[in-house]
Amino acid sequence: MEFFLSRYRNLSVLVAAILAQLVLLAYQVRTHGDVRLIRVWAVGAVTPMAKVIETGRSGASHFFSDYFVLLGVRDENKRMKAELDRVKMENQYLRTELSTADRASSLAIFQKSSPSKTVAAHIIANGNDVATKEVFIDRGSNSGIAPGMAVITPDGIAGKVTRVFSAYAQVLLVTDANFAAGVISQNNRVHGTFKGQGYEGAGKIEHVQNEQKIDQGEWFYTSGDDRIFPKGLPVGEVTTVRQGKAEKEIYITLSGFRNGLEEVLIVVEGVHAPIPDAPLTDQAVHLLAPPPPDAAGGAPVLQPLQTGPATTDADRVKERYRKFGEQNNHVYGERSNGAPNYNAPVKPEAKPEKP
Amino acid sequence: MTGFSEDYREPLRKERTSMFNVAVITGISLLAILFRVYVSRFVPYLQYLELPLLVTVYFSLMWRSPIAGLLFGAAIGLAQDSLSHHELGMFGIVKTLVGYFAASVSLRVDVGNPLLRLVLGFFFFFFHQLLYWVLARALLGEALDFEVTQVLVLATLNAIVAVFLYQLLDRLKITG
Numbered sequence: 080m081e082f083f084l085s086r087y088r089n090l091s092v093l094v095a096a097i098l099a100q101l102v103l104l105a106y107q108v109r110t111h112g113d114v115r116l117i118r119v120w121a122v123g124a125v126t127p128m129a130k131v132i133e134t135g136r137s138g139a140s141h142f143f144s145d146y147f148v149l150l151g152v153r154d155e156n157k158r159m160k161a162e163l164d165r166v167k168m169e170n171q172y173l174r175t176e177l178s179t180a181d182r183a184s185s186l187a188i189f190q191k192s193s194p195s196k197t198v199a200a201h202i203i204a205n206g207n208d209v210a211t212k213e214v215f216i217d218r219g220s221n222s223g224i225a226p227g228m229a230v231i232t233p234d235g236i237a238g239k240v241t242r243v244f245s246a247y248a249q250v251l252l253v254t255d256a257n258f259a260a261g262v263i264s265q266n267n268r269v270h271g272t273f274k275g276q277g278y279e280g281a282g283k284i285e286h287v288q289n290e291q292k293i294d295q296g297e298w299f300y301t302s303g304d305d306r307i308f309p310k311g312l313p314v315g316e317v318t319t320v321r322q323g324k325a326e327k328e329i330y331i332t333l334s335g336f337r338n339g340l341e342e343v344l345i346v347v348e349g350v351h352a353p354i355p356d357a358p359l360t361d362q363a364v365h366l367l368a369p370p371p372p373d374a375a376g377g378a379p380v381l382q383p384l385q386t387g388p389a390t391t392d393a394d395r396v397k398e399r400y401r402k403f404g405e406q407n408n409h410v411y412g413e414r415s416n417g418a419p420n421y422n423a424p425v426k427p428e429a430k431p432e433k434p
Numbered sequence: 435m436t437g438f439s440e441d442y443r444e445p446l447r448k449e450r451t452s453m454f455n456v457a458v459i460t461g462i463s464l465l466a467i468l469f470r471v472y473v474s475r476f477v478p479y480l481q482y483l484e485l486p487l488l489v490t491v492y493f494s495l496m497w498r499s500p501i502a503g504l505l506f507g508a509a510i511g512l513a514q515d516s517l518s519h520h521e522l523g524m525f526g527i528v529k530t531l532v533g534y535f536a537a538s539v540s541l542r543v544d545v546g547n548p549l550l551r552l553v554l555g556f557f558f559f560f561f562h563q564l565l566y567w568v569l570a571r572a573l574l575g576e577a578l579d580f581e582v583t584q585v586l587v588l589a590t591l592n593a594i595v596a597v598f599l600y601q602l603l604d605r606l607k608i609t610g
Contacts, residue, residue: 089500093534096508097527104523104573114522121516124464129472204471207517207525209481210578215471215517241519251519 119244126215126247129204167233171313174355195309197231197344198222203247210277212255214238218345219246227307229346235313235335236260236301237343250343253314253333254279261304262314263354267292270302271329273314280336282315284329293320293329300354311352452496453608459506462489462603467513482588484559486510488596490529491558492603494536495545507533521574528565532558546604548597555596559589 103114141153198218206213218224220243230238230250238258242249251258258275262284269291271284284299297317303310315331322328466485474481490510494503511529515522536558543550563585570576 089534089538092501093504093530096504096530100508100512100523100526100530101573104521104527107521107523108574117512117522118516121513124513125467125471125517128464128468132468132472202475204468205475205481206519207467207470207514208520211519213519214475249519257519 113242118242122215122244122247126204126244129215130217133201133203164233171233172352195346195350196348197346198224199342199344200224200230200248201342202250202340206249210256212252212258212275212277213241214250214252214340216248216250216343216345217246219244219248221245223347224248224345229308229312229349230343231308231312231346232335232340232343234337235315235333236308237335237340239307240345248345252340253282253335259305260308260314261302262299263302263310264293264317265298265300265354266294267297268354269293270304271299273299273331280333281318282331282333284317284331285326287327287329289322289325289327291327293317293327295320299331302354303351309346309349309351311354451498454493454496454606455608458606459493462606463506463510463513467510467517470514471517482591483595484562484592485599486514487529487532487559487562488555488592488599489603490533491536491554491596492600494533495540495551495554496607498537498540500534500537503533503537504530505533507531524566524569524574527569528562531565532562535561548601551600552593552597555593556589559592560585563589 107113200216200218200222202214203217204215206215216230224240224243226240226243228240229236230240236253238250238252238255239260240248241251253260253273253275254277255275256277258273260273261270262273263270269287271287274283274285276282284293287293295317299314299317301308301310301312301314313334315333315335317329317331319330320327463486466489469483469485470481490503490507493506494500497503497506507529508526511524511526512522514525514529518525536554539545539554545551545554564580567578567580570578
């Protein structure tokens, strides 16, 4: 053995190194566990350098633009951009509310309800793998970030937190091929699953049957089914929709990356919002006034649809079944007593006694 | 391997082995990984530049020690794995093999020749991508695409970068 190891020392070390990593890999695949120590070391070694360089880069960039190019305009631009983002979020929320209720009540709802609680973060580095769309952000468990939290921008969804370290977190972007989220269409309320395509700006909606109706230009919003993204966040607009073998093939353009991706919001406490209706057209539509509330407040009493005399065969059969049901104390649609004997002769109704 | 060939090779290898400062090796490795995760943010096309691989090949060629090469490859690979979302070990295994084979090749050829470096850079990039694809399919069941034309083009570009990078890194060798 000793002779073998000394003679084939290089090969032995190679086999040992490969075996050790295979065991490591098998352990992770089998247990779905993570070897956190190695990751913490690597992230701890690389991300501080990335942050220092990023700070230096943005500092130098700000210095030149602030003092040599646009003195004073930079601050105003930043303030206006922040204001624009805030207004966009408010606008999105208001649009959602206004399209489902009247203006006054939605304003009241907006004032009463608070939007999702978010934490702003800055992207400091990309992930390592070319095939994977992931980034590192400068917020971690110290800021209350946890794995599985939704990452959004004012324009739509951006990704979800996959791993969290003390001061950093790893985010899987919506463009990654492994990313999925529950979505719902705006016009027809069709549920589906959004999947990333591995390249920028586009995605696919899966699990929508051919029979279901999706229009080109229709918007998809988060449905809240995945328990990650709050309901009602915009995902993207349908660019292509066609019949597939069993399911529709639907491609969308993502809305979350419209203005680049440098700063994002992590949803710490999500608030579900209703899906907005289709955009209103300019054409005026006459609507009836809403019905008055019930005075008694009890359960509504169902009235038979046919109030006049039976005129058709169907009416006569229906009337016959109704009488059977009344005589046998049978309620149609319930299986407790079994169905009555429909062939038995109908008992003549008792005539009211004359006074 | 016969005793004669071992005796014949050993002095040659020691004579040609290059030495580097530990700080230089650590710094170059970290910069290579940092390049992958940071610079590609601003220039997306640079994400196809596999600097960690090129650095692994370079040090393995220069050290002429298969054990040092495979351990260095494993370390760089595991660090890359740590910064990706998939399981640890994929890049580790691939770069371990690259380090081993690069060092084994260096025992037989003159690795200072730019043309040979170009060929080795091309070969090891292609080998790296192919092996990663095979492992991802076989071990993780991932349905990754392997576009031969794209990989060949990227291998050529990486090989050209490798020639200039290696000349730069040659200046960091400890002389004397």
